[in-house]
Amino acid sequence: MTAVPPPEDRSRSPFTGWTRAHWTALADHGLAAVEPYRSPKGAYVDLPGPASRNGRVSDGLEGFARTFLLAGFRVAGEGGDDPAGLLERYAQGLAAGTDPHSPEAWPRPDVLDQAKVEAASIALMLQITRPWLWDRLDDRVRERVADWLGAVVGQPYPPINWVWFRIVVESFLREAGGTWSAADIEADLAVHASLRRPGGWLSDGQERAYDHYTGWALHLYPLLWTHAFDVTGTLCPPQLRDRWAGDLARYLDDAVCLLGADGSPLLQGRSLTYRFAAAAPLWVGALTGTGNLAPGLVRRAASGMLRHFHDAGSFAPDGLLRLGWHGPWPPIRQAYSGPGSPYWAAKGMLGLMLPAGHPVWTATEEPLPVEQGDVARTVTAPGWLVSARSSDGLAVVVNHGTDHANPGATCADSPLYARLGYSTATLPPLTGPTTADPLDNSVVVLDAAGRASHRSGFSTLLTEQRPGGVLVGASRGRVRWVDTAGDTTPDHGSGRTGGYVQGPLVTVASVLRAGHEVRLVRVDAPEGAPPSWRALRLGGWPVPLAAPPAQQPGQDRTAAEVAGPRLRSRLRALRGFSRAGVTSEPATGPLAAWTAVPWLATEDPVPLGEVLAASVVLDRGAGDTAEPTVTVRDADEGGHRVTVAWPDGVRAALTLPAPS
Incomplete structure (x- = not known):
């Protein structure tokens, strides 16, 4: 945040003291901090830190796309007012990055898989800031951007949260007059449907992969898609949107119970360096009117998260977000993580799209479940x-x-x-x-x-x-002993493989x-x-x-x-x-x-x-x-009946069955 932070407001924000002014100050300071690392023509934001397995060129594109998220949210929330000229700098980068003859040309999504991810952030921000950026670009630049984004059409995508990257890109192309495929979007929506699980949860793949991607990806994109694009009633039947809204409401009811009173989200799952991106599904509910949480609870939870990381030193003295959790700690990364990766945390600042008069900013903060x-x-x-x-x-x-x-x-x-x-x-x-x-x-x-x-x-x-x-x-x-020494697959956070001995x-x-x-x-x-x-x-x-x-x-x-x-x-x-x-x-x-x-x-x-x-x-x-005390007695067919009793008289019993 700036050297002199905005004053706290303990009447409107009794739990965090933070207001929208704190959010905008932190966003502005963070965007200013990345400027020294922007390439001469603006197509890359080459931040300091260890490279990902994709290399520095990919990492520089990631730095551009993910900081573009924050800039886009910031400008959209001000109705296009952009005194810092943020969108002008990203327009310059778009022109250079999509020019195949430029020394700063981006790798295409049909050549580099990571570009498929970053293309979605770029397309989403082009849609959200359309009147102030896309509509003002030179026709030749728009053609090149559409051509670069169009490389995603027909490409293979893993059947996880990645399918939303193609849906977002092709939906933008559809509205911008570019090449897109209804079959691609239909197939990707089918994958998303296959990931739905009870209680509004989604698994990031067909494995038991439950983590923050449920919120900051699989709940973020569907309703944001229907909000930002003209798809409801065409690509998205109203009943499907209603189903997603119901899923989000049930998920958020659980998600706010997974926050500590200090604002920390659960430390579990891959990509933890995205930090306060965990606030993204809270904002989606508020932005789209589909959430079930009171506006004051949304702000309490989101501001609590952002302030938790701010106060713990997640932003370096120079204003940068580096690989880590609180302070820098590069080993937290997966193989795909580069210096620009932490800026997916910008998803957690999606609330900046909401104007200052929105109830989520004006309501009094309400306590988290753990505070009640x-x-x-x-x-x-x-x-x-x-x-x-x-x-x-x-x-x-x-x-x-x-x-x-x-x-x-x-x-x-x-x-x-x-x-x-x-x-x-x-x-x-x-x-x-x-x-x-x-x-x-x-x-x-x-x-x-x-x-x-x-x-x-x-x-x-x-x-x-x-x-x-x-x-x-x-x-x-059945447990086992696994020799993973020969496993050379890139680390994506899941368990390693190798020869094993069954136990x-x-x-x-x-x-x-x-x-x-x-x-x-x-x-x-x-x-x-x-x-x-x-x-x-x-x-x-x-x-x-x-x-x-x-x-x-x-x-x-x-x-x-x-x-x-x-x-x-x-x-x-x-x-x-x-x-x-x-x-x-x-x-x-x-x-x-x-x-x-x-x-x-x-x-x-x-x-x-x-x-x-x-x-x-x-x-x-x-x-x-x-x-508590534990009592064990034999049960039928070789199992055990176990009773746990607390000193105040509360008891619970369960059966541990024998092997069948």
């Missing part, structure tokens, strides 16, 4: 138990349905998807040894060499909400109440398999720390704890665990210099066919609470 009371809900599609406490503002997810794989898959676990827990304050180590040997929020079998097993490919058994604010979830699958059947269940999880485990060996595994290990929440925690000689062998200045992760054995410890790693995550994880383990050998239990808690360290 404790949150307890299940989200069926991703298999999540969502719990948030008003006492400390943390939101946590216990995961029994997402792994960026399908049931029966044999890949290794992705730290971004397959862990048992994610929160608004922690992130699994993304580099270092535990990416290959899962530790945090995991239940693993250790083989004779001490290697940890992987659980991707499991099956979800249940996710249920019970009386008393209790959530219950369970999953089961036992592991059932994990969670009984969650007010953020306090009782984690239950049962291990069953396949018929005739030798039980040669060393131990069972259960990992707790990862805590970011400025320095490694001090060693605690003679520590309790049935409990482990890591306490930082603002977070505490603690484990206590309730049944079957007799070893405990803490593992610390340097430089493996973007939140702090160190990450520490408490763990519990069994003695050798692995107890087969028994129920083990542990208390798993992430909190702010505000004292201890009484532990």
Whole structure:
């Protein structure tokens, strides 16, 4: 933001203090910061940082297209008023980039796949700013732009959120008199329909790929498409738009429960460097009139996110967004991430299209769900138990349905998807040894060499909400040990592949109440398999720390704890665990210099066919609470009936079935 930020308004914005003036000031400062990196003819914004696997030319196009998003939203929200001359600079870049004889000619979308992505941002902004940019371009430039964009027609697109890139480009060409294909759009809409899941959620592909792409892509584009283009009633039947609106409303009802009181979104899934792009679906609902959230809640949630990243240092002193989460941390990127990639965060500033008099800017901020009371809900599609406490503002997810794989898959676990827990304050180590040997929020079998097993490919058994604010979830699958050393495929965030050795059947269940999880485990060996595994290990929440925690000689062998200045992760054995410890790693995550994880383990050998239990808690360290008790009795056909009872009398029972 500018050196002298606008004054806070605590009457209209009692939670964040931010107004539209803060948003516009941050946008203007961010756009000014990229100017020194614009190429002489303006076609590239070549920002500093490590190149993506696509190379610097692709990265420079990405820098142009994604900063164009922010410029377009900014000008559109002012009704075309553009005192800084933003659109003039992007017009110059369009002229140079689409001129095949220019030294700054862009690679075409039929030559470079990444150009298919950036073409959509360019086409969307040309549509949104049409009276002030496209309509004023020279005819020859318009022809070249249409020709460059037209290279997408008939091209293959992966059946994920990418189909919307072609829909947007071809819809612009349709209205601009260019080449387009109704068959392409029909096929792409069919792909989108195949990604719909219960409760308004969408999976980014046919795998169990649930992450922020559900919001900042698969919910962003459909309704924005019907808002910005003349397609309703022709390419988009009204009933289809209504279906999308209903999906968005249901999704947003979940999404606001996944925000911490400090404004942090959930740290889960790939492309986290897009940061506050997570606010995009909130703005789509407000912009198109299809959301179910009050205007004051929309602004509270969106401003909370933007201020969270601003105050945490996501914008460098020079005003740039660099690869990272809070401050710069390049290892957070995937193979496709370049220096311009973080500017997809501009999607989270879509609200700038709304004029200053819109209710979303004038209404008084309303509290997030976590600020109104404790949150307890299940989200069926991703298999999540969502719990948030008003006492400390943390939101946590216990995961029994997402792994960026399908049931029966044999890949290794992705730290971004397959862990048992994610929160608004922690992130699994993304580099270092535990990416290959899962530790945090995991239940693993250790083989004779001490290697940890992987659980991707499991099956979800249940996710249920019970009386008393209790959530219950369970999953089961054969675990395995995977050798990923030979996997050279580009990192897109999913689990790595390689040769594997099959392991036992592991059932994990969670009984969650007010953020306090009782984690239950049962291990069953396949018929005739030798039980040669060393131990069972259960990992707790990862805590970011400025320095490694001090060693605690003679520590309790049935409990482990890591306490930082603002977070505490603690484990206590309730049944079957007799070893405990803490593992610390340097430089493996973007939140702090160190990450520490408490763990519990069994003695050798692995107890087969028994129920083990542990208390798993992430909190702010505000004292201890009484532990629930766990009672286990035999059930029919070799299973177990488990009852978890809290000191205040609330009880929950579930059955862990034996292998069928």
